[in-house]
Amino acid sequence: MDRIRIRGGNRLNGEIPISGAKNAALPLMAASLLTDQKLTLLNAPWLADVGFMGELLRSFGVETSYSRGPAHGEGGRWELTARHITNTTAEYELVRKMRASFLMLGPLLARHGQAKVSLPGGCAIGARPVDLHLKAMQVLGAEIVLEEGYVIAQAPSGLKGASIEFPFVSVGATENALMAAALANGETTLVNAAREPEIMDLGHCLMAMGAQIRGLGTSTIVIDGVDRLRGTVHAVLPDRIETGTYAMAAAICGGDIELTHTSIELIGALVPLLEGTGTTVTTTGLGVAASRNGERLKSIDVQTEPYPGFPTDLQAQFMALMTTAEGISHIKETIFENRFMHVPELSRMGADIQVQGDTATVRGVEKLTGAPVMATDLRASVSLVLAGLAAEGETVISRVYHLDRGFECLEEKLSAVGAQIERLTE
Numbered sequence: 441m442d443r444i445r446i447r448g449g450n451r452l453n454g455e456i457p458i459s460g461a462k463n464a465a466l467p468l469m470a471a472s473l474l475t476d477q478k479l480t481l482l483n484a485p486w487l488a489d490v491g492f493m494g495e496l497l498r499s500f501g502v503e504t505s506y507s508r509g510p511a512h513g514e515g516g517r518w519e520l521t522a523r524h525i526t527n528t529t530a531e532y533e534l535v536r537k538m539r540a541s542f543l544m545l546g547p548l549l550a551r552h553g554q555a556k557v558s559l560p561g562g563c564a565i566g567a568r569p570v571d572l573h574l575k576a577m578q579v580l581g582a583e584i585v586l587e588e589g590y591v592i593a594q595a596p597s598g599l600k601g602a603s604i605e606f607p608f609v610s611v612g613a614t615e616n617a618l619m620a621a622a623l624a625n626g627e628t629t630l631v632n633a634a635r636e637p638e639i640m641d642l643g644h645c646l647m648a649m650g651a652q653i654r655g656l657g658t659s660t661i662v663i664d665g666v667d668r669l670r671g672t673v674h675a676v677l678p679d680r681i682e683t684g685t686y687a688m689a690a691a692i693c694g695g696d697i698e699l700t701h702t703s704i705e706l707i708g709a710l711v712p713l714l715e716g717t718g719t720t721v722t723t724t725g726l727g728v729a730a731s732r733n734g735e736r737l738k739s740i741d742v743q744t745e746p747y748p749g750f751p752t753d754l755q756a757q758f759m760a761l762m763t764t765a766e767g768i769s770h771i772k773e774t775i776f777e778n779r780f781m782h783v784p785e786l787s788r789m790g791a792d793i794q795v796q797g798d799t800a801t802v803r804g805v806e807k808l809t810g811a812p813v814m815a816t817d818l819r820a821s822v823s824l825v826l827a828g829l830a831a832e833g834e835t836v837i838s839r840v841y842h843l844d845r846g847f848e849c850l851e852e853k854l855s856a857v858g859a860q861i862e863r864l865t866e
């Protein structure tokens with residue numbers, strides 16, 4: 441298995457292109473099932489999870505082709521045509537590798553009237569049940585049976601529009617319901633819907649395909665079902681988690697980085713926090729500039745929340761940032777019940793972190809020291825990269841397949857701004 445070796449201590453200066461968002465590309469790819477015409481996605485990142493999604497779609501009979509972009513930051517091009525769906529079963533072997541496979545449920549039910557999707561099973565960061573997804577399909581008229589670890593869903597006479605009230609915000613359940621409702625008979629209202637930019641991106645693509653949707657970006661979305669959807673060409677929105685991660689790389693290392701092909705609005709909740717640490721974040725003609733020179737970072741508290749709050753997918757990175765800040769930072773994780781697995785690994789590098797329930801207390805230390813550490817999940821692994829970039833000495837991160845799921849060309853992007861980072865291929 442590949443490892444990544446980092447020699448820390450360099451300031452970072454230069455330009456990093458931001459790729460298309462993983463968490464937008466995955467539901468957008470699932471949406472190809474909703475039409476028999478070609479869906480073309482531009483600015484698509486080349487990531488392990490996106491590759492898995494392509495494999496899964498091919499197993500349903502979707503014709504797929506992917507061509508990588510001309511240069512980093514231009515993004516690749518997917519062409520997906522679900523002319524005939526020849527299979528409606530998402531096998532456990534594929535779903536267990538990537539939970540987002542569960543986003544097949546809504547589109548398959550809506551287009552084909554049936555779906556057999558493996559329950560995703562556990563995940564490192566939490567139990568991550570799918571009860572809200574199943575409830576939403578039932579409210580739209582689907583019959584759901586659980587059998588041998590699979591969800592078997594039927595809607596032989598099609599889905600019927602209805603009002604779906606989510607007891608709490610779920611990104612995936614909102615996406616499954618949005619795609620299913622697009623082809624349901626009648627009007628559907630999603631109450632307490634997720635408002636993430638990735639939901640808006642999916643909604644805009646569905647509207648370009650002919651879907652009738654109102655209220656995107658608010659917590660109440662209304663969809664008037666249509667008989668069929670057409671193909672379209674849609675550019676995947678920039679990755680706000682990658683944007684925030686590299687902005688924090690500038691903050692933790694010191695230096696000046698310009699993030700291109702992205703926008704400051706995508707990291708709205710992070711900007712005031714970074715300013716509070718003494719890092720400046722500004723809009724430029726090409727995207728966003730993040731810089732910190734001189735002054736030591738200052739500690740600041742943060743709590744994760746659904747959008748537009750501070751994203752849980754940036755929590756591990758922010759914790760790495762706070763490990764060498766001046767003062768004490770309280771980091772509260774409200775979305776997942778087990779998303780502090782980066783704590784013991786950061787502690788191996790000399791961080792002083794105490795976890796009490798859903799809150800981690802980080803007492804800033806002068807500096808971290810490089811060490812061999814292990815990635816445990818996608819965002820925890822990149823927090824170790826950030827810590828390694830700032831640490832004194834050498835850090836070697838194992839199990840970097842976690843990283844490859846969500847960060848395109850990470851070593852190249854960081855090397856280009858002066859980081860000493862390389863991949864050790866075993």
Ligand code: EPZ
Pocket residue numbers: 462463464466540566567568569570571572573574609610611612613752753775776777818819846
């Ligand atoms: C999406 O996961 C993202 N994944 C996650 O990013 C992200 O952390 C999460 O949203 C929150 O923003 C993709 O978009 C592919 P949820 P999702 O449903 O949809 C509970 C990354 O690193 N819940 O909003 O699975 C759930 O357990 C990944 O890129 C239920 O209880 O998240 C969690 O505690 C990690 N029942 C909370 O709700 C359900 O039916 C929020 O989950 C659904 C969710």
